[in-house]
Amino acid sequence: MKLYDFALAPNPRRVRMFLAEKGIEIPSVQINTREREQFGAPFIKINPFSVVPVLELDDGTCIGESVAICRYLEALHPAPPLMGRDAKDVAIVEMWNRRAEVEGMQAASETVRNSAPMFADRGIAGVPGGFPQIPALVERGKKRMARFFEFWERQLAGNAFVAGPHFTIADITSFITIDFAKRADISIPAECGNVARWYEKIANRPSAQA
Numbered sequence: 001m002k003l004y005d006f007a008l009a010p011n012p013r014r015v016r017m018f019l020a021e022k023g024i025e026i027p028s029v030q031i032n033t034r035e036r037e038q039f040g041a042p043f044i045k046i047n048p049f050s051v052v053p054v055l056e057l058d059d060g061t062c063i064g065e066s067v068a069i070c071r072y073l074e075a076l077h078p079a080p081p082l083m084g085r086d087a088k089d090v091a092i093v094e095m096w097n098r099r100a101e102v103e104g105m106q107a108a109s110e111t112v113r114n115s116a117p118m119f120a121d122r123g124i125a126g127v128p129g130g131f132p133q134i135p136a137l138v139e140r141g142k143k144r145m146a147r148f149f150e151f152w153e154r155q156l157a158g159n160a161f162v163a164g165p166h167f168t169i170a171d172i173t174s175f176i177t178i179d180f181a182k183r184a185d186i187s188i189p190a191e192c193g194n195v196a197r198w199y200e201k202i203a204n205r206p207s208a209q210a
Contacts, residue, residue, distance in 0.1 A: 003028045003069075004046060004054040010105070010180040012053040013210065014066040017172045020207035022077050026055075034118060039128045050126040067097070070169055082169050089164070096155075096163040096170035104148040104177035111141030111184040138184070145181055149192050156194040167205075175202045 005012040005028040019026060031037045031052050038050040047054045047064050055069045056062050063069050074083045084090030113119045114137040123131040152174065155162060162170040178188065178199060188196050202208060 001026050001058060002056050004031050004043070004052050004056065005029065006031050006033050006052050009033055009052055010108075010176050011051070011066045013176050014169075014172055015053045015055075015069050016210035017176065017207045018070045018073065018082060018169060020210040021080065021082060021167070021172075021205075022073060024073065024077055036128065038126070050128070067101075067169070082167070082172075084168070085166070093163045093168045093170055097168070097173050099151070100162065100170055100173040100177060103144070103151060104174060105180070107141050107144030107148055108177050108181040108184070108186070109141075110137050111145065111186065112180065114138045114141065115184055141184070142186060145186050146189070148177070149189050149195060152198075153192040153194050156198045161198070167202075171198075171202055172207075175199065175208065 003012075003015065003026050005016070007013075007030065031043055033052065037043060038047075038052065044050060046056065046062050049064060051064070053066055053069060054062050054064045055072065063072055071083065074081070084093040109125070113123050113125070114133040114135065119133060121129040121132055123133050123137075152162070159165070161167050162174050178195075181187075188199060
């Protein structure tokens with residue numbers, strides 16, 4: 001297997017953090033999306049959607065999308081469980097991970113992609129051009145991130161981790177969302193003490209350096 005990765009992109013980092021928590025090592029190939037290598041013919045053959053990460057299996061099968069890759073790895077390496085421990089827990093983890101994607105990651109991406117100069121003509125990921133930035137989406141993204149922090153502050157008031165008592169992929173997605181949002185000068189609000197406590201705890205895990 002090998003992982004098509006880019007060290008500065010948030011979604012590949014989700015997979016790297018997942019791998020680190022599992023203690024799995026997979027060779028990686030860097031696809032520099034800042035230099036638009038994802039739009040070159042060699043990578044388009046691997047992933048026609050032109051985004052990373054992609055996990056290429058030994059038989060040539062290519063799995064895109066970070067959660068799909070993590071599901072595959074969870075099936076191969078079930079311990080420690082990062083996607084749930086029984087039927088109910090699996091559903092709860094899936095629910096909170098999806099909420100982290102929709103409420104957090106999408107909001108952060110909306111803000112960054114519509115404000116960072118490198119995305120001037122690429123407001124949509126995986127498209128080489130033709131989607132100019134929309135300034136109004138920056139403000140909307142910031143409001144969505146404020147909503148994300150409000151929800152997470154309440155959830156973490158009574159839980160050690162996002163989906164309950166155990167560290168899961170929902171924590172990985174949430175943690176990387178907050179780091180990604182920093183690129184748009186968005187930080188944890190001062191009133192979100194539960195989020196700040198949780199964030200520091202996750203930042204101190206070795207996998208946070210992946």
